[in-house]
Amino acid sequence: MFESAELGHCIDKKRYDAEVPVLREALLDVQYALAEQAHFPVILLVGGVDGAGKGEVVNLLNAWMDPRHIRVHALAEPTDEESSRPMMWRFWRALPPKGKIGVFFGSWYTHPMMQRMQGNIKGAELDQCIDEITSFERMITYEGGLIIKLWLHLSKKVQKKRLTKLAENPDTSWRVTDTDWQHLKLHDEFIKVAEHVLRETNTAEAPWIVIESSDFRFRNLTTGNYLLEAIRKRLATPSPLSPVGVPPLPPALDDKTLLSSLDFSLSLGKKPYQQQLAKYQGELNLLMRHAKFRNKSLIAVFEGLDSAGKGSAIRRISQALDARHYRIIPVAAPSDEELAQPYLWRFWRHVPGNGEFTIFDRSWYGRVLVERVDELCHEADWMRAYKEINDFEAQLIAHDTIIVKFWLAITREEQLKRFHAREEVGYKQFKITGDDWHNRDNWQQFDHAVCDMVDRTSTDIAPWTLVEANDKRFARIKLLKTLCERIEQALD
Amino acid sequence: MFESAELGHCIDKKRYDAEVPVLREALLDVQYALAEQAHFPVILLVGGVDGAGKGEVVNLLNAWMDPRHIRVHALAEPTDEESSRPMMWRFWRALPPKGKIGVFFGSWYTHPMMQRMQGNIKGAELDQCIDEITSFERMITYEGGLIIKLWLHLSKKVQKKRLTKLAENPDTSWRVTDTDWQHLKLHDEFIKVAEHVLRETNTAEAPWIVIESSDFRFRNLTTGNYLLEAIRKRLATPSPLSPVGVPPLPPALDDKTLLSSLDFSLSLGKKPYQQQLAKYQGELNLLMRHAKFRNKSLIAVFEGLDSAGKGSAIRRISQALDARHYRIIPVAAPSDEELAQPYLWRFWRHVPGNGEFTIFDRSWYGRVLVERVDELCHEADWMRAYKEINDFEAQLIAHDTIIVKFWLAITREEQLKRFHAREEVGYKQFKITGDDWHNRDNWQQFDHAVCDMVDRTSTDIAPWTLVEANDKRFARIKLLKTLCERIEQALD
Numbered sequence: 008m009f010e011s012a013e014l015g016h017c018i019d020k021k022r023y024d025a026e027v028p029v030l031r032e033a034l035l036d037v038q039y040a041l042a043e044q045a046h047f048p049v050i051l052l053v054g055g056v057d058g059a060g061k062g063e064v065v066n067l068l069n070a071w072m073d074p075r076h077i078r079v080h081a082l083a084e085p086t087d088e089e090s091s092r093p094m095m096w097r098f099w100r101a102l103p104p105k106g107k108i109g110v111f112f113g114s115w116y117t118h119p120m121m122q123r124m125q126g127n128i129k130g131a132e133l134d135q136c137i138d139e140i141t142s143f144e145r146m147i148t149y150e151g152g153l154i155i156k157l158w159l160h161l162s163k164k165v166q167k168k169r170l171t172k173l174a175e176n177p178d179t180s181w182r183v184t185d186t187d188w189q190h191l192k193l194h195d196e197f198i199k200v201a202e203h204v205l206r207e208t209n210t211a212e213a214p215w216i217v218i219e220s221s222d223f224r225f226r227n228l229t230t231g232n233y234l235l236e237a238i239r240k241r242l243a244t245p246s247p248l249s250p251v252g253v254p255p256l257p258p259a260l261d262d263k264t265l266l267s268s269l270d271f272s273l274s275l276g277k278k279p280y281q282q283q284l285a286k287y288q289g290e291l292n293l294l295m296r297h298a299k300f301r302n303k304s305l306i307a308v309f310e311g312l313d314s315a316g317k318g319s320a321i322r323r324i325s326q327a328l329d330a331r332h333y334r335i336i337p338v339a340a341p342s343d344e345e346l347a348q349p350y351l352w353r354f355w356r357h358v359p360g361n362g363e364f365t366i367f368d369r370s371w372y373g374r375v376l377v378e379r380v381d382e383l384c385h386e387a388d389w390m391r392a393y394k395e396i397n398d399f400e401a402q403l404i405a406h407d408t409i410i411v412k413f414w415l416a417i418t419r420e421e422q423l424k425r426f427h428a429r430e431e432v433g434y435k436q437f438k439i440t441g442d443d444w445h446n447r448d449n450w451q452q453f454d455h456a457v458c459d460m461v462d463r464t465s466t467d468i469a470p471w472t473l474v475e476a477n478d479k480r481f482a483r484i485k486l487l488k489t490l491c492e493r494i495e496q497a498l499d
Numbered sequence: 500m501f502e503s504a505e506l507g508h509c510i511d512k513k514r515y516d517a518e519v520p521v522l523r524e525a526l527l528d529v530q531y532a533l534a535e536q537a538h539f540p541v542i543l544l545v546g547g548v549d550g551a552g553k554g555e556v557v558n559l560l561n562a563w564m565d566p567r568h569i570r571v572h573a574l575a576e577p578t579d580e581e582s583s584r585p586m587m588w589r590f591w592r593a594l595p596p597k598g599k600i601g602v603f604f605g606s607w608y609t610h611p612m613m614q615r616m617q618g619n620i621k622g623a624e625l626d627q628c629i630d631e632i633t634s635f636e637r638m639i640t641y642e643g644g645l646i647i648k649l650w651l652h653l654s655k656k657v658q659k660k661r662l663t664k665l666a667e668n669p670d671t672s673w674r675v676t677d678t679d680w681q682h683l684k685l686h687d688e689f690i691k692v693a694e695h696v697l698r699e700t701n702t703a704e705a706p707w708i709v710i711e712s713s714d715f716r717f718r719n720l721t722t723g724n725y726l727l728e729a730i731r732k733r734l735a736t737p738s739p740l741s742p743v744g745v746p747p748l749p750p751a752l753d754d755k756t757l758l759s760s761l762d763f764s765l766s767l768g769k770k771p772y773q774q775q776l777a778k779y780q781g782e783l784n785l786l787m788r789h790a791k792f793r794n795k796s797l798i799a800v801f802e803g804l805d806s807a808g809k810g811s812a813i814r815r816i817s818q819a820l821d822a823r824h825y826r827i828i829p830v831a832a833p834s835d836e837e838l839a840q841p842y843l844w845r846f847w848r849h850v851p852g853n854g855e856f857t858i859f860d861r862s863w864y865g866r867v868l869v870e871r872v873d874e875l876c877h878e879a880d881w882m883r884a885y886k887e888i889n890d891f892e893a894q895l896i897a898h899d900t901i902i903v904k905f906w907l908a909i910t911r912e913e914q915l916k917r918f919h920a921r922e923e924v925g926y927k928q929f930k931i932t933g934d935d936w937h938n939r940d941n942w943q944q945f946d947h948a949v950c951d952m953v954d955r956t957s958t959d960i961a962p963w964t965l966v967e968a969n970d971k972r973f974a975r976i977k978l979l980k981t982l983c984e985r986i987e988q989a990l991d
Contacts, residue, residue: 008954008955008957009954010757010950010953010954010957011751011756011757011950011953011954012954014751014755014756014757014760015755016751016752016753016755017753018752018753131623131627134627134630135623135626138626138630145742148742148744149703149742153745154744154745155745199959202958202959203959206886206889206955206958209885209886209889209955210744210883210886211641211741211742211744211879211882211883211886212742212744213744213745214744214745214747214882214885214955216745216747216748217748217954218748219751225751225752225753228752229748229751229752232749232752233748233749236746236749237745237746240745240746241745244743247742247743249703250637250640250641250703250704250739250742251736251739252640252646252702252703252704252705252706253645253646253647253705253706253708253729253732253733254728254729254732255706255708256708256709256710256721256725257724257725257728259503259506259508259717259721260508260510260717260720260721260724261508261509261510261717263506263507263508264503264506265502265503265506268506387703390703390706391702391703393701393706394698394701394702394703397698397701458502458503459503461502461503462500462501462502462503462504462709463500463698463701463706465500465502466694466698467691467694467695471502
């Protein structure tokens with residue numbers, strides 16, 4: 008990867024001084040065009056060897072461009088909040104919105120490479136990180152992001168020369184620390200790991216751009232020019248589309264579906280309901296206060312058609328809990344801020360930390376439900392979402408999150424009855440809107456979308472539970488019972 | 500993955516008999532449209548559980564469609580020729596050309612899943628196979644292929660019922676073997692592995708389509724209808740494009756390049772040349788007859804601009820060898836047959852088996868050299884090729900192939916001298932054509948393409964050797980010496 012970056016590239020002062028002002032002006036121009044168009048974010052990774060001047064380059068970009076539209080993330084050791092969540096959480100948090108430039112000085116590559124270099128993880132574990140990273144970068148690209156990965160390189164010889172020169176001069180010798188010499192010794196090992204990682208992540212969507220950094224003028228000018236060209240080119244081309252594969256399977260020929268096969272006559276009397284409600288609420292409360300839960304977190308996803316009883320079921324759960332230990336996230340149409348980000352961003356931001364419980368009243372599954380049915384995104388977009396969602400959940404589970412997913416199923420007749428009942432009761436009228444009737448018209452399409460969703464995202468690590476919800480009492484007890492069982496299993 | 504495929508879907512005889520003739524006619528229509536348009540191949544995988552009728556479905560498709568445009572590959576145990584090469588070789592060999600349908604009954608999924616089920620490989624090894632498979636399927640999709648992956652499913656209950664029914668009837672009991680009962684016992688384990696693999700390979704480019712197979716009519720009609728729709732849809736849409744990432748780095752600002760930094764004054768006198776030629780030819784001959792080489796294979800890639808001396812250097816190597824042990828593959832413009840396939844296909848077909856040595860006079864690197872410079876493919880196509888090529892070589896190396904890659908470098912002046920010399924000698928005039936002069940005009944672009952190629956594909960497992968070739972004697976000795984060293988290392 009580094010052959011052309013060890014040739015001793017350099018640029019003389021005269022040329023540098025002449026070209027920099029022109030470049031700065033052009034960079035500002037594309038930056039404003041980017042902000043005005045606001046069609047895509049630029050995600051700039053600045054990586055490379057020690058002493059190559061990563062920090063200087065980041066400072067330079069900040070100086071050359073308008074800092075209002077650029078945001079630098081110098082991510083060092085993770086904070087408490089960050090280590091309490093999956094590795095990628097801190098990067099999701101820091102993603103720039105459309106129209107802005109996010110500079111990552113220390114990126115999702117840093118930690119896995121360091122871990123491997125220090126022998127803390129095996130080659131196979133590194134390869135798994137690489138796999139997660141390429142999936143992540145691919146998704147960001149499909150969502151419209153422009154990912155620019157710069158690698159600032161120095162040969163070992165130049166690195167050594169630089170340190171020796173500083174050490175020999177009494178005025179600068181203080182700048183050379185023991186750590187610097189230690190890092191020099193690790194150069195070969197570092198380069199070996201870096202070569203492997205760069206080669207494996209040198210994808211079509213986000214290839215690496217290696218820049219020799221022995222001469223600061225060459226480095227700065229090459230970096231600036233490249234950034235300019237990459238953004239300019241992307242401004243001039245339409246957004247990349249998701250890859251189009253084969254279509255989904257249409258509804259089954261015999262009209263039989265998972266949902267239509269449920270037994271909607273299941274019900275529970277008032278008395279056993281109250282007994283069991285008390286029982287499972289107590290159990291849930293104890294489980295959430297279990298010592299082992301402090302190193303785990305819990306996500307409960309509630310999905311279901313309008314009036315299926317999500318809200319009232321969630322209340323039966325929250326009643327059992329201490330308000331400090333849970334959060335309910337009601338998911339409606341995305342805000343402007345959320346629309347300027349990849350669709351999973353607004354869910355990543357609410358991922359619970361250790362010891363926390365987050366209840367999603369509707370969730371990321373909207374991508375493959377309402378967004379699919381109402382054609383708010385292309386077929387290719389929601390077709391790729393199944394794997395992206397599975398990957399998202401797998402990352403959470405790898406970080407000891409328990410995920411419990413419920414689909415509250417009601418029949419079409421039951422829904423109509425509930426709609427009419429709501430219209431009749433004054434304080435419930437706000438709960439029924441034109442959207443509800445519109446969604447009801449698309450009953451078949453929702454039914455099909457739900458079955459596809461269950462088929463493609465009910466995994467052994469995060470299975471769906473279908474809840475027969477025509478009878479609210481039956482539904483609530485099944486929910487609570489399942490929730491308790493899943494937590495118990497996970498704590499065992 | 501299988502929830503909707505355990506509902507007991509079925510279709511009655513009357514409907515089946517009415518719909519099949521219509522479907523068959525429509526299938527023939529799309530098949531002819533596919534053959535006539537000849538823009539893309541259809542790669543149909545038929546997988547699933549035992550007893551679901553994979554074989555019946557394949558037979559049916561053969562019966563329903565025109566067998567001239569369909570080719571079934573029932574790949575069972577690999578042949579000697581196949582096991583002597585990387586796992587994917589047999590599938591590359593079998594890929595259908597544009598306009599045809601290739602049915603894979605037993606696919607690249609079969610072997611890894613079986614191995615995992617039998618406990619012969621670990622989870623991490625399975626995941627590595629999955630990684631190779633998704634890369635492969637992605638490449639095929641970018642190259643225009645339509646991949647349809649069908650999974651025929653039966654619940655354990657239905658599988659058992661089917662066997663019991665056959666066993667109870669004296670007329671059919673002979674059909675139920677011990678193996679069948681054994682497989683039934685393995686159902687749960689099989690499904691567990693299958694769920695994992697299907698979920699991980701349920702990509703945007705090639706998602707799985709699961710079809711319940713307890714009722715043969717439902718299974719057949721669903722399969723036929725799906726195939727029809729998938730091909731129809733693709734016939735009506737333009738070919739998918741490669742994902743567009745950032746542009747490559749332009750030539751270095753100071754015009755210094757890897758090639759221009761070589762020492763072209765290196766030369767060798769006639770006498771030491773003859774001595775060393777004899778020495779290394781002898782060494783090479785011994786190495787190729789070494790007992791350990793029988794389990795290895797060797798690929799030498801020769802690249803270089805016109806008149807760089809590839810042909811004469813190759814002759815110095817072949818002189819040392821027994822004609823039974825090596826093959827020279829001269830690579831020119833692709834044939835019609837090759838053009839109907841992904842670009843790597845014509846190289847996969849020449850991959851050497853154990854104990855064999857293949858010399859490529861030009862190679863797959865044409866994708867990132869002449870095809871890039873002459874704009875024979877899009878930038879996005881050759882940008883993704885670097886990783887595809889690295890993956891290709893990694894597969895070969897994992898199968899104990901030694902890969903040695905040479906770039907024969909000459910200066911622009913030296914080339915001109917050689918061109919003129921060729922024009923003057925009658926029997927060498929055929930060696931100089933308009934193409935040669937055309938390529939010479941693109942000297943700078945080639946120089947840049949070569950440097951990018953070395954930077955992005957010179958890996959620790961398959962490094963490039965740049966050979967200063969202005970002096971032919973020096974070049975030939977460096978080649979032979981490097982070749983011997985690399986083989987020695989690998990045999991150690």
